[in-house]
Amino acid sequence: MSSLAPYASDPARTRGRLFVPGASPTRSEFQRDRDRIIHSTAFRRLQHKTQVFLHHEGQHFRTRLTHTLEVSQIARSIARALGLNEDLAEAVALAHDLGHTPFGHAGERVMAERMGKWGGFDHNMQALRVVTKLENRYAAHDGLNLTWETLEGILKHNGPLTGAGGQPVGRYVEQGLPPGYDKVEASADLMLDTHASLEAQAAAIADDIAYNAHDIDDAARAGLLTIGDLLDVPLVGPIAREVLDLWPGAERYRQIHEVQRRLITRTIEAVIAESAARIAKADPRDADAVRRCGRTLVGFPEAMARDERALKALLFARVYRHPKVMEPVEAGEAIVGRLFDAYLDTGDMPGRWGALWRDAPDAMARARTVCDFVAGMTDPFALDEHARLFDERSDFR
Incomplete structure (x- = not known):
């Protein structure tokens, strides 16, 4: 793919798969x-x-x-x-x-x-x-x-x-x-002491950008934050003031959306500029050189990274630990714990999972089977299983 940078991951040079499939045209x-x-x-x-x-x-x-x-x-x-x-x-x-x-x-x-x-x-x-x-x-x-x-x-x-x-x-x-x-069964050693590709690093920073922005949006929708709460918060405060100056009479949800989309755009643009500079300085000749360079090359500028941590601190204090969030969270914790304990004791899991528990060679393997089953559950299925096992229907569905 000629449009790729030399340090990008080239699918034509992949280390491959554990099982070789037929070619795709x-x-x-x-x-x-x-x-x-x-x-x-x-x-x-x-x-x-x-x-x-x-x-x-x-x-x-x-x-x-x-x-x-x-x-x-x-x-x-x-x-x-x-x-x-x-x-x-x-x-x-x-x-x-x-x-x-x-x-x-x-x-x-x-x-x-x-x-x-x-x-x-x-x-x-x-x-x-x-x-x-x-x-x-x-x-x-x-x-x-x-x-x-x-x-x-x-x-x-x-x-x-x-x-x-x-x-x-x-x-x-x-x-x-x-x-x-x-x-882990893979086609080659996953090289745990090196960094991942730049593509994986892009996915990691995208995770931070996404949840910072959408958690503000969701928290405002839930009534836990207002645009006024953001005015003195690093990173997002200048954007909130800009939005209020431009649209002081707009509906609250429109103002918050304007903050959210500007936050996403500006953090993406800053990450691109910072990452391009880091890549140029490191001058990796190929994807393996990226892995061996000893540092993350895709990331926030230093000042933005500090501000982003301050924004996380606000979200933690005002949103993630708010009683409206914590009450159902604690109920969810109790359900997951009770399910795990019940399955570990009895193996009373539907379908193949019960058979895997019974055929497990030791206690550790049985525990991992239960872990796999519970971790894979959706919220509604966990509630249904809790009702089946304990004849209790939680009221936060």
Whole structure:
């Protein structure tokens, strides 16, 4: 593909797939990955998984699916501007949340606690389990049989897992390396001590851009924030003042939308300019040179990164910890915990899951089977299972 920069990921030079498929006359290897992800069961389930506001709050709030689609669009925009492979950026973006539990981060916290003595839980690693093991619709193999580059991006889009000596780095220093990181079946070593491709880095920064902007929009829709609350907040405050100056009499929802779209545009443009400068300075000759350069090349400018952290702090205090959010979150935590405990004790899971539990060789394997089943649930299905097992219907559906 002559339009790609030399440091982009070229689908014609992929490290390939674990199982070699027939050639496609119309699609590149990364386009095939994207299509496999979109047609997967796990991707469809995202429409019924919580982002921040639970499904019962209303149908206009983001779900994991709509968040994922927004991340995908932003990742493609960044990749296009930098001369990267848009299809790989899109594939990583579309898969990045496939490992999330029902009820948002609440479910993830419970799963991490319950799995503490059974190897732990990490949503990036769970996404890899989904695409390499748990999606089992193909006749020839389990998993989606994605390319090495897409698998690498799912696991490492937030950075390396280890140093050169194999020691954990970053967040893995405290929480340990994710369970099963050393058992991923791929066409080649995933090189845990290196950064991922620029396409995966674009997907990672797109995730931050998307949820900062849409969480403001959703919080305003829920009545937790007003445009006035944003005026003195770094990054978004100048935009909010600009909108009020331009449209002081506009409806509240129009003002918030203007803030949101300007925030997305300006952060994308800043990331593109900053990333282009970092790439020029690093001067990587190919995609492997990107992996070995020792730093993230796609990111916010330094001042914007500080302001973005301040915006996150506001959202954490005013939105994520608000009683209107926390009450159903705590109910969701209780449901996930009760389901996990009941399944682990009895194996009373529908379909093949009960058989997998009974055939598991040891307690750790049984716990991982339960973890896979619960993590894959949608919010409504978790509520139905809770009602089936405990004859209790939660009132936040």
